[in-house]
Amino acid sequence: MRLSGLDRALAALACLAGLLGVALSAAAAHIPGADSxxxxxQFLLFHAPAILALVGFGAASLARAGLARVAAGLLILGLILFCGDLAVRTWLQHPLFPMAAPIGGFALMGGWLVGILGALVPARRGA
Incomplete structure (x- = not known):
């Protein structure tokens, strides 16, 4: 199994999500009322392994690789928008931009939906 450059980038971003999830957990433990x-x-830590799994499933032809990459990309985009908005609201007291969190939430749901399709659509032989 060989990972493409895009797969490696998605895996690296998944690991960055995990790192940021740990960092935000630690920060939240020291900031009173930091529920956001x-x-x-939690979102970062829950989605990081899912993104890694999508990359691995696509590379191993256990899921349609293109759909798995799109799903992983949507999850990453959703995390950036949703978690980024929550963090910016906590620290800067204003949103990332109007509707960033809801758009991020829809991107996350879209990522899971495309992940379902990637798992259900048979992988191409020899791909």
Missing amino acids: LKTAA
Whole structure:
């Protein structure tokens, strides 16, 4: 099994999500009333392994690789928007931009939906 450059980038971003999840968990433990940071940390930590699994499943032809990459990309985009908005609201007291969190939430749901399709659509032989 060989990972493409895109797969490696997605895996690296998944690991970054895990790192940020741990960092935000630690920050939230030291900031009174930082419930938004706790939520952002949980989302990052829950989705990081899912992104790694999507990359691995696609590379191993256990899921349609293209759909797995799109799903992973949507999860990453959703994390950036949703968790980024929660963190910016906590620290800077204003949103990342209007509707960032809801757009991020829809991107996350879209990522899971595309992940379902990637798992159900048979992988191409020899791909």
